[in-house]
Amino acid sequence: MAQIDQLDPELGASLREKYAIVGVGETEYIRGSGTTTRAMAVRAVRNAMDDAGLEPGQVDGMLSYSGMDSTLSTFVSSDLGIRLNFYMDVLGGGSSSEALIGIAMGVIEAGMCETVAIFRSMNGHSQTRVGGTGARAVAPVVSEFLHQRSYGWQSPGQLFAPSFLRHMYDYGTTPEQVAHVKVAHSHHASNNPKALYNNRVTVDDVVGSRMICKPLHLLDCCVETDNATAIIVTSAARAKDCRQVPALIRGVVGRVSKPRADLHYQAGPISTVAGHYAAPRLWRNADVGPEDIDVTGSYDAFTFTTMLQLEDYGFCKKGEGGDYVSNGTIFLGGKRPNNTSGGHLCEGYTHGVSMVVENVRQLRHEADDSCPIGPDGKRQHTYDYSEGGCRQVKDAELSANLGWATPGTGSALVMRRGA
């Protein structure tokens, strides 16, 4: 097995910018969708196809992921008039978006199909509560889970919290520093008409909100949402015939794991997350480094996840994540804004797809904020990031998405603005 400092420099290079995301779409971010995951998935994929300018006959692959809480590609494709040459519905959470984009590239490369729609559809508030209350809290505890859930240790926040507290212990990271992640994302959401929560909050609001499980306050946690999101991947050659500026895929890594994926706490340091192992492969595949990136999408199921990943992917030195997220860098107008849509903390929880959607729009220079639309149909961005204003990152050329399943597993994606 290749160690992280012994990567073949040629691997990953042959597919660099050979594939692109050509379409993105979503449904409304809402609590109470009043409809099925199937109906939402159909709408999201149709929106992504319309965005790309693709007809049903031009999409022949489908991928989705879920936690046994969603519809299947077989139903969604039929509702859209798509005849499939490939489909797969996989289990998984927040590390899936980037991983499935990589799988899409692979199956197209293998000649199995030509254009793949990826979706995640979830009634995360009105059906299967993502936070773990409701049906999941009363399901029988069996096999491996006997060693966790028996202890009232079940929800994602509860399960990840020991990593977060240990980072505070190891590096002196403070709750106030990390609260800036929510503050930044709330500022971004205030410029996103789609966001479920678009009110700006302060550090005091975050650390003053009620404790959920230490170190997570209510406002350190993402917002359960009903929503479907979709992405369309095809070759860069076919992308030229699509409607939008393509987001070229420079490099991807999927579900890179720490030692002991069965239970990542067994191999420390537990304040280091999977990004530490994924980073060399990501940057090698993309042939750029963190210093080159204009905008990041670091998964924000919790404020701490954003911080830990930015640190372990090398956007700052190990242990300095608290400073990085609180020194202005990740705010719109800062050097490298993170989650310009407001992310899972504010826009709505989608299990990751929305962060890729946002960065695709950033690279198109088409962030859907409140800036006026010009006679050419393009937004006239003001780059005034005050409340209710612009959220386009000026001249965004390169983006990075950092997906999170657990502290032990992560995925990532680097995209460049195409021609």
Place this chain on the structure above:
Amino acid sequence: MSDSNYQTIVADYLGMTLQVDNLDNENQAYFAHCAAHNFHLQKCDDCGLIRYPVGTACAWCASGNFAWTPVEGKGTVHSYTEVAHAIQPAFKPYVPYMVLVVDLDTQKGAPTEHEALRVFGNLVTPDGVLAPPEAVAKVGIGSRVRMVFTDIVDGLAIPQWTWDQDAEQPGRPWRYPE
């Protein structure tokens, strides 16, 4: 072979259904030891390393050969969380309850510096009941704890942790700043 040596155990604990399937041989053996208030883990016959949690083969050498071996239930809190907002309804009367990630003294720092047998559990009273707030307030990273068991039904108990009054405790364990 379709016959099992075990009976499926189904029990209610704090409003949860805990179920150890009859075919889950490793967990059946693990919890049978726990029910007798013995902490046993699987020790690899080939490389000699002990593993946690229960598994089919050795995480370091992949050998499937092992023997259940008694392990001392003493250790140091490596990290924790303190739950104020319970997910499972029957935990609500016990908030804030504490989930501990404990480095066992046995095999700490092996096979590599950052590895340990990190055994989970709640902070409980010596008789296995979720600890009251005043007990929670004195435990943090660095605290010394010893294992006790919470009996659930005949044949099923779960390992837990309690403050070790006989151990040398840190002057002030690290806790989330209040």
